[in-house]
Amino acid sequence: MIEIQSVSQRFAASHGTVDAVRDVSLSIARGEIFGIIGKSGAGKSTLVRTLNLLNRPSEGRIVIDGRDMTALAPAELRAARRDIGMIFQHFNLLSSRTVEDNVALPLELAGVPREEIKKRVPPLLELVGLSDYRQRYPAQISGGQKQRVGIARALANQPKLLLSDEATSALDPETTRSILELLRRINRELNLTIVLITHQMEVIKAVCDRVAVMDAGRVIESGNVLDVFREPRHEVTRALIGDVIAQELPRGLLERLRARLAQTQAGAGRDHLFRFAFTGAGVDEPLLSEAVRRFGIDFSILHGQIDEIQGQAFGSLAVLASGEAADVGRATAFFRERGVTIEELNHVL
Numbered sequence: 021m022i023e024i025q026s027v028s029q030r031f032a033a034s035h036g037t038v039d040a041v042r043d044v045s046l047s048i049a050r051g052e053i054f055g056i057i058g059k060s061g062a063g064k065s066t067l068v069r070t071l072n073l074l075n076r077p078s079e080g081r082i083v084i085d086g087r088d089m090t091a092l093a094p095a096e097l098r099a100a101r102r103d104i105g106m107i108f109q110h111f112n113l114l115s116s117r118t119v120e121d122n123v124a125l126p127l128e129l130a131g132v133p134r135e136e137i138k139k140r141v142p143p144l145l146e147l148v149g150l151s152d153y154r155q156r157y158p159a160q161i162s163g164g165q166k167q168r169v170g171i172a173r174a175l176a177n178q179p180k181l182l183l184s185d186e187a188t189s190a191l192d193p194e195t196t197r198s199i200l201e202l203l204r205r206i207n208r209e210l211n212l213t214i215v216l217i218t219h220q221m222e223v224i225k226a227v228c229d230r231v232a233v234m235d236a237g238r239v240i241e242s243g244n245v246l247d248v249f250r251e252p253r254h255e256v257t258r259a260l261i262g263d264v265i266a267q268e269l270p271r272g273l274l275e276r277l278r279a280r281l282a283q284t285q286a287g288a289g290r291d292h293l294f295r296f297a298f299t300g301a302g303v304d305e306p307l308l309s310e311a312v313r314r315f316g317i318d319f320s321i322l323h324g325q326i327d328e329i330q331g332q333a334f335g336s337l338a339v340l341a342s343g344e345a346a347d348v349g350r351a352t353a354f355f356r357e358r359g360v361t362i363e364e365l366n367h368v369l
């Protein structure tokens with residue numbers, strides 16, 4: 021459905037130029053939720069804004085449903101943009117308009133007759149669960165409800181594509197979950213393609229089918245979400261996954277752990293932080309205890325989690341292993357032989 025073909029975006033800046041996006045090519049299929057993740061400044065927003073030409077790429081083409089967006093005349097582009105809805109981190113609602121009038125705005129701008137607007141807004145409010153809030157003003161509703169208004173507004177023109185720019189970043193974890201569930205539901209019910217950008221792997225894990233990881237303007241890794249979680253290939257991806265573990269550990273423990281791992285990196289320590297990833301059968305206590313017996317290694321389990329990614333159970337276990345370097349090496353080879361994906365996170369925590 022969407023072809024991003026060799027897209028680059030260069031901005032003029034006070035100190036010269038900034039290459040915000042560098043030669044990115046991606047294909048996004050109809051009906052999928054495609055995540056783009058990266059640290060702040062990686063180029064995610066710039067890339068996503070090229071899809072509706074809020075940013076016109078310096079080089080490359082954006083082809084949506086066979087139509088080259090970069091080649092459209094202004095009037096054609098305005099019409100094409102109606103097929104693309106967008107939601108934002110800070111919701112961008114008009115504070116002087118009620119919930120229902122915010123949702124009606126894109127219809128008014130598209131010249132839809134008043135009577136028709138009156139018919140089309142209530143089902144949108146129903147879809148996002150805000151029928152009882154239609155006459156409230158943005159200041160009178162919660163952050164999660166504001167984002168629901170944003171979603172209803174983005175869907176008003178019945179778009180084929182929804183762009184989500186850090187839509188849950190300003191929300192608490194529980195509200196985030198409910199908004200992600202809503203996005204999943206409308207993706208399924210309306211067969212709406214969603215391109216979602218975030219800096220949180222948790223968001224990718226919760227709703228995306230595929231993911232592209234960006235760093236310094238480039239896509240450094242992309243694939244099926246389960247595969248990327250199971251076997252991240254790039255250091256930046258490992259660091260983003262490592263962030264999830266770091267956020268869950270108590271601060272004092274994290275600091276002690278970092279100090280111990282730094283010693284190992286300096287050649288004076290025996291500690292290694294590993295992440296085991298498994299789907300279905302895989303790591304369990306017998307494997308760890310067998311490694312203890314055979315290789316004389318000590319293990320402390322720091323963090324464990326089982327999630328469902330794309331309908332499959334996926335487990336990850338963060339373990340601190342202490343032992344002689346040669347024994348640790350033999351133990352990791354042993355786990356890999358048993359089909360366990362294991363990677364060292366010493367550098368990324």
Ligand SMILES: Nc1ncnc2c1ncn2[C@@H]1O[C@H](COP(=O)(O)OP(=O)(O)OP(=O)(O)O)[C@@H](O)[C@H]1O
Pocket residue numbers: 031032033038039040058059060061062063064065066067219
């Ligand atoms: N209009 C602009 N003019 C000049 N530089 C820009 C412009 N927009 C973005 N940049 C620069 O391009 C780079 C990528 O920015 P972008 O906002 O796309 O990153 P991001 O990954 O979305 O990060 P964040 O999550 O912090 O928004 C940054 O160095 C940014 O300063």
